[in-house]
Amino acid sequence: MTLAMATSSFSCPYICENEINWRLYLKQVGGTGPDHNQEQIFPPPESPKMFGKTVVNDWTIIDAPAPNAKVVGHAQGVHILSDLANVGWYSSLNIVFQGDRFNGSTLQVMGVLPPAGEWAIVGGTGELTLARGTIKHKIVGTAPDTNFPELDIHAFYLNSSINSIVERVSAQDR
Template sequence: MVKPTFKTAPVRNALQQHELYFHLYLHHTPLGSNRNQSGIVDPKLHNSFGSTVVNDWTLYDGHGANAKVIARAQGLHIQAGMRTQNWYNSFSIVFEDARFKGSSLQVMGPVVEEGEWAIVGGTGQFPLAQGVIYKKFLEQRSDGNIMELDIHAFYSPLRTGNCNCWSLGV
């Protein structure tokens, strides 16, 4: 059976939304033997404009020594400000914990140390995710810092399989 290239269907009711909340700790470690980011482009322009760094930051469920890795924030950040240090971040939070393993949240926004990031999508357990990550500086270390993250989003579980659809391109 040939699968159609395009399907569309009427929506009889609004998508059911679920809410998620995580309280995690991001280890931003740009220095030392355990660093989790690396510069890949250094144009040597004023204010480091255009510098690009790839990251694989670890996210833990706690702050102490017994904390467990829950996910990784994998992507890049780019120095996008010509007059000021203004880093743009774009990455996926990829979950490693058994409950959500392989699911992801797509994230974007400015700087690591303060403010907010937008959740603009999701996969696996979190399809169509939209939300915000509130972040604040928690602790300075010799090799980097730890950020406290409050992740709050809504997502819409999707049904797979047969649906009442029109098929085009069969």
């Protein structure tokens, strides 16, 4: 019954949602140096295409593709070489933001990692509750063992004031 009450007060999808358009950057550091932020965890059987290679990552998210850029979060997850024909990597990531308004909020992201492509935003937490949208990505810079993909994030998420209303209604129902 409480759900019906909450639903009637939430029949405002355009008023209750916020939209974000961000341009951020990943800093992907391979190799074995002290700054590397990805590690192979499962080597496949010997094959020229390395099908099944699995890598865990904690890529840094920064505000510019530069060495002194501000860190705004991390993309933590895995990528698996799963496309024999095109050498594409399936990626599943939790983007965890730090500092400022979105500190501790997350976006759950999945998709394919070719040099340029698009990921789906399939959820979010904190200030980004129930996020949905896309992230277009392309490599815009490189350095030794390092790629800088540009991330164009476009998403909708629930207004944080709606989250507190849902919590109050749930507490009253207990």
